[in-house]
Amino acid sequence: MRVLITGARGQVGHELLRLAPEGFDVLGLGSAELDITDASAVAREVERLRPQLIINAAAYTAVDKAESDPERAYAVNRDGPANLGRAAEQRGIPVLHISTDYVFSGDAAQPYRESDPTGPTGVYGASKLAGEQALAASCRRHVVLRSSWVFGAHGNNFVKTMLRLGQERDELSVVADQHGCPTSAASIARALWTLAQHYQQEGGLRWGIYHYSGTPACSWYGFAQAIFQQAHAAGLISRQPVVHAIATEQYPTPAKRPAWSVLDCSLLRQVYGIEPADWRAELNTVLAEL
Numbered sequence: 001m002r003v004l005i006t007g008a009r010g011q012v013g014h015e016l017l018r019l020a021p022e023g024f025d026v027l028g029l030g031s032a033e034l035d036i037t038d039a040s041a042v043a044r045e046v047e048r049l050r051p052q053l054i055i056n057a058a059a060y061t062a063v064d065k066a067e068s069d070p071e072r073a074y075a076v077n078r079d080g081p082a083n084l085g086r087a088a089e090q091r092g093i094p095v096l097h098i099s100t101d102y103v104f105s106g107d108a109a110q111p112y113r114e115s116d117p118t119g120p121t122g123v124y125g126a127s128k129l130a131g132e133q134a135l136a137a138s139c140r141r142h143v144v145l146r147s148s149w150v151f152g153a154h155g156n157n158f159v160k161t162m163l164r165l166g167q168e169r170d171e172l173s174v175v176a177d178q179h180g181c182p183t184s185a186a187s188i189a190r191a192l193w194t195l196a197q198h199y200q201q202e203g204g205l206r207w208g209i210y211h212y213s214g215t216p217a218c219s220w221y222g223f224a225q226a227i228f229q230q231a232h233a234a235g236l237i238s239r240q241p242v243v244h245a246i247a248t249e250q251y252p253t254p255a256k257r258p259a260w261s262v263l264d265c266s267l268l269r270q271v272y273g274i275e276p277a278d279w280r281a282e283l284n285t286v287l288a289e290l
């Protein structure tokens, strides 16, 4: 089966290329090869390459920058999926798309289910929600996989930032009142390939929105502590910096972050048997790659 991957040079895109199972002919295009905001380029490439499935890993992911750059964020995160959806519908093929925990307000106390009301608090989350809706409106056969706190050996993420800061400083402060689920880019890629394999075998999927993130939930502070402990044990850093727990208001950012980002992933488990990956084991693998 021929699969077109857009945003192929990002964290998840990179893992999708690396982890493609046998039986898939994978065409990965980065932003320089295919700009998903360009509707005619998308239509032309889909017509030329004739994929049987599209996986969209492209997104505008600069959460703070999006606050002052909403036009670009909406162009990539809303219009991009709409362009892909239209081109896919035209060819009668499905789109697997990735979205985010930031579509929620973050004021819940239970893990978010797919059917829970959305309420993004910033431009990034609002543009990603608009992308989910634009894809649903343009392409009947689609899956939206919402994930959270993505990390990997390739690209920029919290793990890499912590390792860099840990080398520069003896002490650092990390927010302890925001909770979520770190998710390796590799585990998202594996989940998407499992869905692609079901599609390949069955000719269809139960279309719609699913949640997929790592387990267990933690705070950024807890995640930082685990990163330093594991990096030290792996010999990546010579000593662990002191990590101080701080409140969100002590670390102001242009975009408001959800205090509670935990996703309930039971639907994907029930329907497709896809289990959330333990992020501590995934972190070990990523640190070994680094």
Ligand SMILES: NC(=O)c1ccc[n+]([C@@H]2O[C@H](COP(=O)([O-])OP(=O)(O)OC[C@H]3O[C@@H](n4cnc5c(N)ncnc54)[C@H](OP(=O)(O)O)[C@@H]3O)[C@@H](O)[C@H]2O)c1
Pocket (backbone or CB within 6 Å): 006, 007, 008, 009, 010, 011, 012, 013, 030, 031, 032, 034, 035, 036, 037, 057, 058, 059, 060, 061, 076, 080, 098, 099, 100, 101, 128, 146, 147, 148, 149, 150, 151, 155, 156, 185
């Ligand atoms: N990172 C997280 O913590 C997180 C959390 C929850 C959900 N997600 C979602 O997970 C998905 C993958 O995220 P990621 O972490 O892999 O992001 P990433 O590393 O920032 O990769 C995104 C990729 O999209 C590309 N891109 C940007 N604009 C494009 C355009 N107009 N046309 C084509 N490609 C374009 C970027 O290329 P350039 O670099 O060349 O612009 C980049 O390679 C996204 O849908 C994101 O919203 C991420």
